[in-house]
């Protein structure tokens with residue numbers, strides 16, 4: 001295959017529409033692109049493509065993974081260049097990363113490790129559709145490896161592990177009455193003040209995990225309540241999001257935050273805490289010898305403040321990092337872009353880390 005120009009390949013990928021649930025064409029493209037390489041074993045499971053390079057004498061396997069879907073277009077479905085920047089839907093998140101993966105898959109013919117490249121759909125929608133989750137649930141062998149790199153945009157800086165999330169609903173109860181006679185009722189909206197204040201006063205913790213400083217936060221994100229303008233409300237609901245560091249597992253995080261909220265609710269009045277959703281945190285694992293090879297080349301490492309798909313690998317006890325081209329703060333924006341320099345830097349670092 002002729003020398004692959006990363007920026008050209010990213011442009012080609014942007015021009016194949018692949019909004020979540022419509023990844024068929026881009027999966028076809030990736031499958032055909034990689035099937036030309038005799039050193040790769042390529043398989044397709046739905047719109048997931050897995051390409052493996054098993055090299056004689058290598059024991060450890062490194063997995064590189066990236067999602068092939070995008071959010072819906074926002075006047076940016078066609079790529080264009082301006083001022084050395086390639087604009088277009090998914091330029092940052094994450095067709096640039098997919099282009100880097102494709103070039104690595106083609107050029108690392110005899111790498112230092114066995115390599116597995118996973119291209120998967122439906123990351124930008126509800127987590128239950130996530131292609132990596134589908135693979136994880138179908139057969140653990142699909143994701144099995146010794147360390148993993150997710151090429152989500154990180155500005156070419158290693159972002160290790162990820163935070164976990166607990167989403168909770170806090171039901172604050174009261175008693176209905178006419179608003180002209182509030183002494184006959186109990187105002188649930190007024191009572192919810194104490195819970196909101198408690199969440200606002202949550203003292204941010206900064207635990208050090210694997211030598212990286214994470215930040216734990218707790219935020220009220222939705223509030224509802226009230227019946228009518230002449231009724232004292234009997235219920236108010238606060239939805240809150242607790243982001244925890246990987247020094248806690250999910251059960252510990254749930255218990256911790258429920259105990260904290262317990263200080264501000266009154267069970268005797270019927271107040272309740274309901275856990276809506278829990279996502280695991282992922283241990284950074286940068287001391288893992290394979291990931292350490294990448295760290296020693298890129299130098300800069302920070303903790304991932306947010307949740308990413310590295311958590312799927314963590315479930316399998318596989319250390320994983322986020323490392324990809326493009327500025328993550330541009331993801332999902334109308335003017336997302338990626339540059340050739342960003343693409344080449346990530347490609348070069350990974351090539352050097354993985355080559356023999």
Ligand SMILES: [Zn+2]
Nearest residue numbers: 067093094152
């Ligand atoms: Zn993404």
